[in-house]
Amino acid sequence: MSELQHGLIYGAFFAYVAAVFLYLCHFRWRLSWLWRSAFAMVLLGFALQTLCLALRWIIAGYLPITNLFNTQLFFSWCLAATYLYVELRYRIHGAGLFVMFCCLLLFASVLTRDPAIPVLIPALDTPLFTLHVTTSFAGYAFFTMAFSMGVLYLVQRWVGSSLLPELKLLRKINEEAVFLGFCLFTLCLIFGGIWAYVAWGYYFSWNIKGVWSSLVWLFYGGMCHAKFVRRWQGTGYAILSIAGFALVLFTYIGIGVLLSSNHPLT
Structure with a gap:
């Protein structure tokens, strides 16, 4: 460097x-x-x-x-x-x-x-790879923001501080971050599927990275619906944001460290 x-x-x-x-x-x-x-x-x-x-x-x-x-x-x-x-x-x-x-x-x-x-490597030398990875990490960033807002929501609810935004605003930012992250991660999976088909002839394989990425997508897709369910609003949604971030961390880092995968980036 x-x-x-x-x-x-x-x-x-x-x-x-x-x-x-x-x-x-x-x-x-x-x-x-x-x-x-x-x-x-x-x-x-x-x-x-x-x-x-x-x-x-x-x-x-x-x-x-x-x-x-x-x-x-x-x-x-x-x-x-x-x-x-x-x-x-x-x-x-x-x-x-x-x-x-x-x-x-x-x-x-x-x-x-x-x-x-x-x-x-030749398989990665395509704009589809760049689009796949950039939308993936942009989605991860919004999921991290949702995690942060979830933690702050719980702190504000239990402790209360004039330095933190009101609960209503924290909840709004959390929900928006989850939605934007989900949209970006959806694009990530679409670009990744097209890239996989161009490079290897199939849209999806059951490698561990692909499976866990699908679980991340399903989890946050569920969260986009959970915000309309009364019992999951507020505290429940904040807890889901924290749990979702743990899932993201495992998918991003845990699989490469603890498990083996044939995904090109692990």
Whole structure:
């Protein structure tokens, strides 16, 4: 990895660290300039990370999301973009602490991995692969946002804080994040099916990654309906968001670590 890429990655990392620290200070002293400064650090980190991803794309000749380092780097970028969308749309302010802490943990895990860009195998050399993976991680990012809002909903319900959004807003953001994540993940499965047919002659195979991805889709599809069922609204929906995120983590990381799969990205 070049010195420029190295500088961009660490610059983004420390910008996110500064954002989390400033959000913590905002919780302590409740000064508006603190959360504004935190948001500015998020913007800075996102800009640096975007430049790094663009540079690696140019160098590789394709979007490098083919190993754990690259997918985690892209996942954290998607999560930061999702947070910026929610902040600009709903002005959640202090709630950004938890979301950006999740992003920071994901980004920190990148720093210990091999940053090399692998050679693209022929089966992955298609725009369908890029569409499949980008929509997958964009969906994961919204599911992570739903998880964050679910946790904050439970905290706000049990503890209560003037620094957190009202329960009604947290519930709205949670439901919207689940819906958008489900739509993006649906596109991911569609692109993946077409890609599999072009590359191997079938739309779906019973490999472990494909099966668990289908379970993720079914779970969040069920959540899109659960929001209309009274007993699952509010607290129940928040708990489902947390359980769904555990399913996402297992599908993304757990299968590659604990199980064997013939999926190209495990």
